[in-house]
Amino acid sequence: MSEAHGGYYIPHGTTWPIIGSIGLTTLLAGAASLLNGASVGSAMMFAGVAIMLLMLFGWFGTVIRESEGGMYNAQVDKSFRWGMAWFIFSEVMFFAAFFGALYYARVLAVPWLGGGDEVTNQMLWNGWQAAWPTNGPADIGGEFETIPAWGIPAINTLLLLSSGVTVTFAHWALKKNNRGALVLWLIATVALGATFLGLQAKEYIHAYHELNLTLGSGIYGSTFFMLTGFHGMHVTIGAIMLTIITLRAMKGHFTPDRHFAFEAVAWYWHFVDVVWLGLFIFVYVL
Amino acid sequence: MWVEKAKRVLTALAGAASMLGGTTASAEYGLNLHRGVTPISHEAYDLHMLIFWVCVAIGVVVFGAMFISIIRHRKSRGHQPAQFHESTTVEIIWTTIPFLILVGMAIPATKALVAMEDTRNSDLSIKVTGYQWKWGYDYIDSGVSFISSLATPRDQIENTAEKGEHYLLEVDKPLVVPVNKKVRLLITSNDVIHAWWVPQLGMKKDAIPGFVNEMWFRIDTEGTYRGQCAELCGKDHGFMPIVVVAKNEQDYNQWLAAQKAASDADAAAAGRDWSKAELMARGEKVYKANCAACHQAGGTGVPGAFPALKGSAVATGPKADHLKLVMNGRPGTAMAAFGGQLNDIEIAAVVTYERNAWGNDTGDMVQPSEVKAAR
Amino acid sequence: MNTATTHDAHHEEHQGGLLRWVFTTNHKDIGTLYLLFALLMFIVGGAMAMIIRAELFQPGLQFVDPQFFNSMTTMHALVMIFGAVMPAFVGLANWLIPMMIGAPDMALPRMNNWSFWILPFAFTMLLSTLFMEGGGPAGGWTLYPPLVLQTGNAFPFVIFSIHLMGISSIMGAINVIVTIVNMRAPGMTLMKMPLFVWTWLITAYLLIAVMPVLAGAVTMLLTDRFFDTSFFNAAGGGDPVMFQHIFWFFGHPEVYILILPAFGIVSQIIPTFARKPLFGYSSMVYATASIAFLSFIVWAHHMFTVGMPLAGELFFMYATMLIAVPTGVKVFNWVSTMWKGAMTFETPMLFAVGFVVMFTIGGFSGLMLAIAPVDFQYHDTYFVVAHFHYVLVTGAVFAIMGATYYWLPKWTGHMYDERLGKLHFWLSAIFVNILFFPQHFLGLAGMPRRIPDYSIQFTEFNQISSIGGFAFGLTQLLFVYIVIKTIRGGARATDRVWEGAHGLEWTLPSPPPYHSFQTAPEIK
């Protein structure tokens, strides 16, 4: 039920979006119920996740089939590119909110509480001095230690940076139609991403069990885990997408000059990479 | 009744019309900003009028041109459309002129703002604390402190009694300040964000939990000035008035001395043992002023939002737990820690009251000394 | 352009009953869905406003308890902004942008379907919170902590419904941008695009830039409530005011999201009925871009009373005042377009002229609010309420209604009833002023906003306002009637519809074929 119009492919009728809406709503309503302590919540959430997975497989499957079927012309390809680029921009702004919070807390809120605003400090938090890292004047969550930048985080930086390089090698290989190298470099990229995630998990466990650094460790814990957590989530998504791209590459998808999906994932991966650099500097080093 | 109302509405409309017509607004209908009683409020008022008239003038020009065009350049009058559609010169002109007008406004605005934010060299500092839904005042230099809450009776709000002149704008204990002194307020909050605002004083400042904001005023005329909490703070945000009474130096000092004497007396009385009847009588007062807003006068609470205390497990269970809960509150809920707001006598009284009122007949009582020990 | 064949194609595609609307990828169908949804939400949000006005008719508590009153205020705003005005604009974008730039459809049709079909779910979730334990959200649409953290079971549902709305808006905005950059017919250069397209391009950019920030802000609320974080808690080193900064970084651009497409609409309507090209096209484009740019650096004018450092207050005051300049350029250009035209005053033109006058009044009060030392007096009073209803109701909503009358004949192929349309305009224009003008006086006299009860000195103006409110609300029934009547029948509309209309959409038949431009039109 689809046709091309002046060459631009316009699908007719699609069931995936409504399934996606149902899935997303079930997922979120389940999560909300769970947060409210209702036991149906978790079942609902899992149902929602299942529906979402079904939707994602179905939707992307359709698009991949159409793409491989040669139904997309260059203009459709360009639409996808613009779409992906703006989607990544929206992600950048999502992270900007949390970087903004980090900036505000470090540069304004904490110094004010700690004496930069004299009356506040004297009347409410007398004797407390501003410092970073901090869990605030009320010592929320108890004393904690931080993770030094030049251990695992530095290794992780190297891992992610090299994965940016390997994915570029994969791209070059694809452009030269060197399928073997393409698949190898992609596998290397996924492996680097997975190692990153493994180390990140290890770091979290260490933080929770040995450093008493948790989400509840005042503003430091809040910003630290929210930033690194959302980043880790994006790495996970990126790694899954890379895996799919790798499988598709193995199946012989993509041509040297038509491989939007590959590039979209590569862009996404670079975006995740850049966010990490920001994190490494502002969360760990400074 | 209805005729009367219609009349009032009509007179108000007439007032509005006369304001639009350009005659000075009759203050009676409250059409315009108050000129107020502080240098700050005067400055705000003057700026307000200035900008208002600038806007009116621009409006007259812009709408004037438009209406001339609407009347003259219509097809029904056989007007032929011109075809001009661009002119860089006029674009530059009407970018520059408004810009200059704005600069003209920004200069006095900057001056006023700088003066308003200058809280140095004050004669008197008062700490103001917002609570859901009342204000606490601490006279920092003299140690006097009290809570000020709505005094309008419930039945006026529920329309079963005639509304008084100062309906919703009356409190049990007003903030008293001397005239012609620079009074600095240090504003904070104990729970959510509130805002302290008395229009006649020309200033409004948010009360933010965990932070202290400063503002100042110098009142030039004796009198009573009324305002309200101006930041949404929950259910009774509309029932959180502020009353400031400005007295001359002498009356003010007298008032201050009386306050000190009363709080000394309370401090002394906290040491002795209180009878149950005394505690119950005082407790009822404290309960009405501090707790009834949520837990209701009959102790029935509001299902889903505020638990009933009538028959509650806490209010009929172990005394120590009850006392602790009232003093420390329940973090993360609307139940605040009253330990900091109420003195030993008041806490003892209100806990005793809750344990014996509405058929909670536990029979026990809490003495002020027990509260002191629990602190 | 070969329209005959498209007509045939479109017949077979129309089958499928109601499910067609669920599965559709067609920009016109989706535009219709958006517009109908917006109308429904306008009625729901309006009903809540009627409850507010009824309670405020007299001092004392009459109909609802204060907590419910607050949740009406909160819901009214959320429903009107995210449910009525924004979807209405997206609906217009869907219908018009492809037709205006000579495209067959939107660039990403499947995603287009999804961005609409998230909305009914999001709003079902949001509205259902009214029935939950502890009631609906009651902390104001601005969701300030710590108050909002006291919400009952509704809390996580409200947060997630906002996430859903955000996802929908972002997808809608991406689609608009991609369509505009990639789907223009050959020869349709950027500076030839109709202003409605331009304003939407810039609006879409704003949406993508700020909706994720709102999502981040409410996510932090969620974790503060459920996962022990301390973003907005001073005891842990956070700051409740930080939320306000993040919220208004979204919130201020958001109000321009609610007005820029309206500017675009008015810039289409006025030249048509003045029979004269839009004056200063390129300066209109630059003014829109300047407004968008400035909108990112003025947010803290909503926060003059939070106790910012003086330098901050000054910066935000100056930056805010500057916005009057590009906005003024737009107003002057509209007036110059009318100047020496040959004007007629059909209903769309009435709404456009009403828009220019009343939006400007709202803009003036905005400028007054921008003056920080006086905003200390105005802030959180009905003066602010009056300001934003002038820009939102007589601004955004009037523009949407004008757009409906303007393009309805194109969409349906039927003319609406001109007499009823004019009646609708005049009743609306009169009553809306009775409704909102007195609120200026109330605010200046000292009535705070968001209160269910007030001292007796405010009675008269509240009664006038409420009466105006009920009358304005009832008048909108007329609008609903006119729209339904036009959809169902009426005099046949010509292709051009309006004598003075220019632009690609008027070269298509009324109603237009299912796929707007099968082959790209030629642009002179």
Ligand code: HEA
């Ligand atoms: C469509 C929505 C919309 C629009 C377009 C605007 C436009 C403007 N707004 Fe408004 N505003 C809101 C929606 C909007 N606002 C909302 C919803 C709130 C309240 C939120 C809440 O708290 O719930 C609010 C609140 C608000 C405040 C905070 C008030 C407070 O809480 O204390 C301020 C303060 O500066 C402000 C200023 C302005 C300014 C300067 C403009 C300017 O863009 C106006 C510019 C236009 C003109 C000035 C008129 C035309 C110009 C000329 C004819 C040129 C010549 C003029 C001069 C040189 C004077 N607005």
Ligand code: HEA
């Ligand atoms: C686009 C946005 C938008 C729109 C269109 C409106 C439209 C209206 N708004 Fe408001 N409003 C806001 C955005 C909007 N509003 C915002 C952001 C706030 C701030 C919230 C906050 O403080 O958090 C607010 C707050 C607000 C308040 C202040 C509440 C308070 O502070 O406590 C009031 C009070 O009068 C009000 C009234 C109205 C009225 C009467 C209309 C009318 O124009 C509505 C007219 C429409 C209808 C009535 C529906 C259609 C008609 C029918 C269904 C027919 C049946 C009618 C009858 C039975 C009479 N609104």
Ligand code: CUA
């Ligand atoms: Cu306290 Cu509103």
Ligand SMILES: [Cu+2]
């Ligand atoms: Cu703003």
